[in-house]
Amino acid sequence: MADLGSVSRRALLRGGTGLGLGLLAAPALAGCGPASSTPVDSGPVDISLWTHDPGYITTFETAVAETALMRGSRFDFGVDITNAAPSDVVTRMIAQAVADGDTPDLAGIVIDQFPRVMVPGIAEHLFTDLTETVEPFGDDLLKLAPYTVDGVPYGLDSDNSITVYYYRQDLFEEHGVPEDIETWEELAEHGERLNVDSRISLGMVATGDNGSIVNGFLQFLLQRGGGVFDEHGEIMLQSAEAVEVLDFMARGVSSGFLLALPDPYGSACAAALKSGRLAATAMPNWYNAYGLQANVPDQAGRWRMRTLPRFSGGGHIASTMGGTAFTVLKGKARSTAALELLRRVYLTREGQLLRYRSGGYLPTLRSLYEDPELRSIEDEFLGQRVFDVYRRATDDLPLFHQDAGMQILTDVLGGPVLDALKGRTSPAAAIEDGLSAYRQQVKR
Numbered sequence: 396m397a398d399l400g401s402v403s404r405r406a407l408l409r410g411g412t413g414l415g416l417g418l419l420a421a422p423a424l425a426g427c428g429p430a431s432s433t434p435v436d437s438g439p440v441d442i443s444l445w446t447h448d449p450g451y452i453t454t455f456e457t458a459v460a461e462t463a464l465m466r467g468s469r470f471d472f473g474v475d476i477t478n479a480a481p482s483d484v485v486t487r488m489i490a491q492a493v494a495d496g497d498t499p500d501l502a503g504i505v506i507d508q509f510p511r512v513m514v515p516g517i518a519e520h521l522f523t524d525l526t527e528t529v530e531p532f533g534d535d536l537l538k539l540a541p542y543t544v545d546g547v548p549y550g551l552d553s554d555n556s557i558t559v560y561y562y563r564q565d566l567f568e569e570h571g572v573p574e575d576i577e578t579w580e581e582l583a584e585h586g587e588r589l590n591v592d593s594r595i596s597l598g599m600v601a602t603g604d605n606g607s608i609v610n611g612f613l614q615f616l617l618q619r620g621g622g623v624f625d626e627h628g629e630i631m632l633q634s635a636e637a638v639e640v641l642d643f644m645a646r647g648v649s650s651g652f653l654l655a656l657p658d659p660y661g662s663a664c665a666a667a668l669k670s671g672r673l674a675a676t677a678m679p680n681w682y683n684a685y686g687l688q689a690n691v692p693d694q695a696g697r698w699r700m701r702t703l704p705r706f707s708g709g710g711h712i713a714s715t716m717g718g719t720a721f722t723v724l725k726g727k728a729r730s731t732a733a734l735e736l737l738r739r740v741y742l743t744r745e746g747q748l749l750r751y752r753s754g755g756y757l758p759t760l761r762s763l764y765e766d767p768e769l770r771s772i773e774d775e776f777l778g779q780r781v782f783d784v785y786r787r788a789t790d791d792l793p794l795f796h797q798d799a800g801m802q803i804l805t806d807v808l809g810g811p812v813l814d815a816l817k818g819r820t821s822p823a824a825a826i827e828d829g830l831s832a833y834r835q836q837v838k839r
Contacts, residue, residue, distance in 0.1 A: 432726070432727070432728055433728055434728055434730075434731060435470075435728050435729050435731070435732055436469070436731070437469040437470060438469075438470065438471060439470075439471045439473070440470050440471065440472060440473070440729055440732045441472075441473040441474065441475045441729075442455075442472060442473070442474050442475065442500045442501055442729060442732060442733050442736055443475045443477070443497070443498075443499045443500045443501070443729070444474050444475065444476055444477070444499060444500065444501045444502075444503070445476075445477045445478075445479060445484050445487075445488065445499040445501070445502045445503065446476070446477075446478065446479075446484065446502075446503035446719075447478065447479060447480055447481045447483075447484060447503065447505065447719075448503065448719065449478070450753070450754035450755075450756070451503050451553065451719070451721075451754070452476050452478065453753050453754060454553075454740070454749070454750050454753045454754050454756070455474045455476075455501075455736075455740065456474055456476075457749060457753050458736075458739070458740045458746065458749055459472040459473060459474055459736070461745075461749060463745060464739055464740070464743070464745045464746055464749060465739065468735060468739070470732045470735060470736075472732070472736055477499065481504075481505040481507075481508050482508060484502060484503065484504060484505075484508070485502075485504060485508045485511050485512065488502055488521070488724075489511075489512075489517075489521075492520075492521060498521075498724050498727070499724060500723065500724055500727055500729045500730065500732070500733035501721050501722070501723060501724075501733050501736070501737060502721065502722050502724065503553070503719050503720070503721050504542075504550060504719065504720055504721075504722060505718070505719050506541050506542075506552075506717060506718040506719065506720070506797075507606065507801070507802070507805070509541060509542055509550065509720065509797070510797055510798065510799050510800070510801040510802050511799075511802065512544075512549075513544050513628075513797070513798060513799040513801075514799045515545075515799075518544045518547075518549045519544070519545075519547070520725075521722075521724060521725065522549040522550070522722045522723060522724065522725055523549070523722070523723040523724070523725045523730060523734060524547050524548075524549070524725075525547075525548045525549060525550070525551065525723075526547060526548060528734065528738060528742070529548055529551075529742075532742065532760065534761070535760050535761045535762050536742070536759060536760060536761075537552075537555055537759045537760070537761055537789070537792065538552040538555060538556075538715075538718060538759050539551075539552075540626070540794045540795060540796050541718065541720070541795050541796065541797050542720040542722075543626075543796075549720075549722050550720025550721060550722045551720055551721055551737060551741045551742070551759070552718045552719065552720050552759055553718065553719045553720070553721065553741075553750065553756050553759075554680070554681065554717070554718060554719070554756040554757050554759070555680070555715070555757040555758065555759050555785075555789065555792070556679045556680065556681065556715045556716060556717045556718045556757070557679060557680050557713055557714075557715060557757060557785055557788045557789065557792065558614055558618070558677055558678060558679045558680075558703065558713060558714035558715055558716055558788075559677070559678075559679075559680065559700045559701065559702060559703065559713070559784055559785075559788060560675065560676075560677050560700060560701050560702065560703050560704065561675060561676055561677075561678060561682065561683070561687065561698055561699070561700050562574070562597070562674065562675035562698070562699055562700070562701070563671065563674040563675065563694070563697050563698055564697060564698065564699045565697045566595065566671060566674040566697075567674070567675075570585075570589055570592075570593065570595065571585075572585045572589070572597070574699070574701065575701075576704055577704060577705060578704050578705050578706065578707045579643065579703075579704045579705070579706055579707075580706075580707050581704070582597060582598075582652075582704050583643075583646070583647055583650065583652045585597065586598065586647070586650065586651070586652025586653070587650040587651060587652050589652075589674075590650065590651025590652060591651070594651075594672060595671065595672060595673075595674050596651060596652060596653060596654035596667075596672065596673055596674065596675075597652055597653075597674055597675040598647065598652065598653045598654070598675060598676055598677060599611075599653060599654045599655070599656050599659065599664070599667075599673055599676050600644050600647070600648060600653050600654075600655055600656070600816060601656060601657065601658050601659060602655045602656065602657060602813055602816060602817070603656075603657030603658045603661075604657075604658070604809070605805055605806055605808070605809025605810070606805055606809070607657070607658040607659070608808075608809040608812050608813055608816075609804075609805045609808050609809050609812065610716055610717075611644075611659075612640065612641060612644065612808075612812050613716070613795075614677065614714045614715075614716045615640045615643070615644065615677075615714070616636060616637055616640045617711075617714045617715060617793040617795055618703055618706065618710050618711050618712075618713065618714035618793065619636045619639065619640050619706050619708070619709070619710040619711075620636055620709055620710040620711065620793070621634050621636030621637050621640065622793075622794075622795070622796060623796075623797070623801070623804060624796045624797055624798040624800075624801070625796055626794075626796050628796075628798035628799070630798075630800075630804075630830070630833070632804075632808075632826060632829070632830055633826060633827070633830055636708075636710075637826050638822045638823045638826055639706075639708060639822075640706075641812065641815050641816075641822035641825060641826065642815075642822040643706075644815075644816060645815050645816050645818065645822060648816050648817075649818060654667060654672065654673050655816065656673075659676070659678060659682065659686060660685070660686060664686070664690070665690040665691075668686075668687070668690050668691045668694075669690065669691055677703055677714070678716075679715065679716050679717055680755070680757050680781075680785070681717065681755065683700070683755075683774070683776060683777065684755055687776065688776050692776075695775065695776045695778075696776075696778050698776065698777055699777055699778070699779060700777055700779070700781065700784055701784060702784060702787050702788050702791075703788075710793075711791045711792065711793050712787065712788060712791045713787075713788035713789070713791055713792045713793070714792075714793060715792060715793065715795055721737055721741065723737060741759070742760070744760070744763060744766070747759070747760055747763055748763075748766075748768065748769070751769070757785060761789055764782060764785055764786040764789050765786065769782045770782045770783065770786070800833065800836075800837055803833060803836045803837060804829070804833050807829055807832035807833050807836060808829035808832075808833070810829075811824075811825035811826070811828040811829040811832075812825055812829070814828075
């Protein structure tokens with residue numbers, strides 16, 4: 396990492412233009428003046444919160460009105476919400492920081508946007524160091540890794556984003572597919588048979604935009620025990636696991652075991668779910684609401700979920716994809732109050748249960764997966780106690796590390812991965828092509 400000790404905060408952030416951070420939103424926000432720096436120590440305080448997701452708006456508005464959750468605080472919290480697209484949250488926040496303008500007190504940063512603030516020195520100058528805040532929780536607190544820069548945590552994730560295997564129990568029974576099948580390789584044999592006999596697939600891969608393509612690949616890669624960056628930000632994609640996973644995906648598409656779709660959310664996927672053409676898929680916990688219930692509410696009671704089948708070569712029974720971390724902007728009048736609000740909503744049992752009740756966000760405290768209140772919850776759409784599955788998955792959840800170059804890697808890797816999925820190149824060549832393009836980009 397470069398030595399930035401002599402670089403001013405404002406000069407550093409302004410220099411972000413050349414680092415792919417983008418300051419295009421600055422003209423729209425230039426009229427905002429700098430906020431007062433006199434610290435607010437107690438009393439009424441409206442926390443400025445920027446987020447892309449109405450679910451987080453509901454969560455924080457509900458939380459500040461929850462008497463039990465706020466009991467004992469020296470602050471009387473309100474929230475002042477700004478709703479913007481994920482990329483705009485980061486772009487506008489940096490633009491305002493450059494202009495000494497009105498940055499938020501709390502910013503919700505989507506996981507694929509966080510690399511934009513992982514450029515050396517950016518997170519350090521923008522955000523409050525959460526080391527002391529999270530230290531008492533030790534290994535009980537999950538999903539810090541994607542939002543950690545040079546060993547310093549800057550964000551708390553809103554959801555554990557556990558990837559599980561959703562499947563149509565009625566179709567599995569009808570076609571003789573065991574629900575407790577052990578490995579992906581065994582499942583692929585059944586999937587090939589079902590595709591030949593009935594045009595049914597038991598999983599999907601994305602073939603649309605680069606983000607969807609790489610996310611699908613990464614989800615399997617993390618489960619297999621691989622990754623793209625290590626904890627030090629070093630690229631680790633050139634691995635046997637990466638080639639094996641991409642080969643597994645390409646073979647699945649070729650055999651019909653895996654259905655190639657533009658993305659997991661659009662009209663083509665909805666049609667496949669409705670027709671029964673897609674009878675199962677590996678996706679995170681939030682896909683229950685945003686994928687299944689949104690598209691096939693009439694199929695309630697037919698779907699179930701379980702932990703992922705293992706790869707025969709090793710790895711985990713779970714994976715992860717997605718997330719949004721909330722960060723506290725440093726040096727502001729309301730920074731202390733914002734940190735306390737984040738702590739109450741994100742690092743207490745009451746706050747984590749409130750987040751699950753208000754938005755379905757899975758706890759990020761490992762111990763809560765043993766909580767009797769959560770374990771007793773039966774999902775109405777799936778007809779099962781989902782925390783029995785989530786608890787097992789959480790015990791074997793892989794870590795996801797990223798780096799400032801993650802967005803570049805996604806852009807250059809999507810094409811080669813797609814070529815492998817379509818049989819136009821080998822998995823090994825695709826990985827090498829993506830790495831070569833990445834190295835060329837980061838040299839510029």
